[in-house]
Amino acid sequence: MEEIFFADHHAEHSADFIFHLPSGHNCWLLVLTKTAASFQVDGKMKPYGENHAVLFQPDQPIKYQACTDHYINGWIRFNLESLFFDQSQLNYGVPLYMNDQLACHQLTKLIAHEHQHGNESVAIHLLKGLLCKLMYSHGTEGKDLAIKFNELRQEIEVNPGFPWTITYMSRLMNLSEGYFHRTYKKLYGKSCMTDVIEIRLNHAAHLLKTDKFSINQIAYQCGYKNVEHFSRQFRDKFGISPAYFQK
Numbered sequence: 001m002e003e004i005f006f007a008d009h010h011a012e013h014s015a016d017f018i019f020h021l022p023s024g025h026n027c028w029l030l031v032l033t034k035t036a037a038s039f040q041v042d043g044k045m046k047p048y049g050e051n052h053a054v055l056f057q058p059d060q061p062i063k064y065q066a067c068t069d070h071y072i073n074g075w076i077r078f079n080l081e082s083l084f085f086d087q088s089q090l091n092y093g094v095p096l097y098m099n100d101q102l103a104c105h106q107l108t109k110l111i112a113h114e115h116q117h118g119n120e121s122v123a124i125h126l127l128k129g130l131l132c133k134l135m136y137s138h139g140t141e142g143k144d145l146a147i148k149f150n151e152l153r154q155e156i157e158v159n160p161g162f163p164w165t166i167t168y169m170s171r172l173m174n175l176s177e178g179y180f181h182r183t184y185k186k187l188y189g190k191s192c193m194t195d196v197i198e199i200r201l202n203h204a205a206h207l208l209k210t211d212k213f214s215i216n217q218i219a220y221q222c223g224y225k226n227v228e229h230f231s232r233q234f235r236d237k238f239g240i241s242p243a244y245f246q247k
Helices: 101-116 120-158 166-172 177-188 192-210 215-221 227-238 242-246
Strands: 003-014 018-021 028-033 037-041 044-048 052-056 062-066 070-079
Touching (some): 070 101, 101 120, 120 192, 177 192, 192 227, 215 242
8 A cells, every 4th residue: 555654844853863763664764854964874873964865665774863953854654555666776774865955855845745634645646756856866876976076086186185084085975984985996996095195196206306395395295294104105106215206
């Protein structure tokens, strides 16, 4: 039987809000965030920005919580007789950025309105439209992510001295650390931190050729706090020491 059990488009919560259901619901749950929140993904709590949607299948463990002073989300509990999507199209339990968040939030508002007024058939059709919207977001996510990763990589090249870490970059991209790492390696054929090191060392080689800075200054400008560590990595890449390279 196709049924919507509950729908709310604008639920407000305080900073200490936590929703934890280890055994999940006996139905589907769709959560759409309007502010940042943390979700349990792969057994760890991960922060995500606003305008993410998360679909939980029946009996799937659920845990999410506020990570701002004022948390707002919409949510729908439902069952459908036949599903027109699977986990390859909507990754269950993993937040998905809504490309068209305005339309998604508006659809959620209409679903809640029709459900509250007893127009279940209309609400079900609107829900299916919302799920199709989210499937489209998932389908275009790869292209959008490639653009975002290229922008991130350009930022690393412009500012190699910044203390780049997997944790910082994955949060910047609103992705889990594991997904961020896998996607970066898929796009560039190397791990993110390997790429960061190569970018730093290539920049260091350029600065050494200008002969305007000392080796200590160049190491610092390229993100190294320890000049010996810098020299060791430089030798590993270029086969000679920074001092010899500078001659």
